[in-house]
Amino acid sequence: YxxxxxxxxxxxxxxWGVYLPSISLQSGFEPNDTRKKNTIMTDGDFYPELLKNQGGFRYKKIYSSTAANFRKYIVGSAAERNDVFFMRTSQNTIILRYSDVLLMNAEAILAGASSTTSAAALSSFNEVRARAGLPAKTVLTRNDLFNERRIEFAL
Structure with missing residues (x-):
C-alpha cells in the first residue's frame, strides 16, 4: 500500500505506507512544479480533499523514513466521494496519457540526438511543462526529456 x-x-x-518516493525522486522536481504535491506528500502539505470531515489532511514527515509518501492514486474514502470504498473506485485506470503522447512525439523528433531546437519537439515538450506551471525550454536535451518523463509519470 x-x-x-x-x-x-x-x-x-x-x-503500511511501505512504497515510498526516493530522495532522488523528491529532489527531481523543479521549484514550483505543480505536479509534486499531486505526486508525493511532503512535510506540511495540506490536502483539503482528504479527510474532509476532519477539516482536511496535513502530511507530517514522521509518516515515512524518506519524509514523504506517494499522493498519486490515493482517492480518499466514501466520506469524500460516493464512488469510493477503500481501494475500489470508479476512477478509470490510466492506460495512455496525453502527456505521454506529447513526450513520445518530442522523443521521436529528437531521434537519438543529444539535443534539438526543433519547434515541433519543443512545442510538445513545453506543453507538458506549461501544464505543470514550469517555464518553456528553448533547447531540448535527451536528459531534459528523460527527467520530464520521470517526473510526469512518477509511480
Missing part, C-alpha cells in the same frame, strides 16, 4: 499507515485516509485499512 502507498497510503501512510494509521492516517485513516481511505476509511479502511490504510496499509
Amino acid at each position: 502507498i497510503v501512510p499507515g494509521g492516517t485513516g485516509i481511505t476509511g479502511g485499512g490504510d496499509g
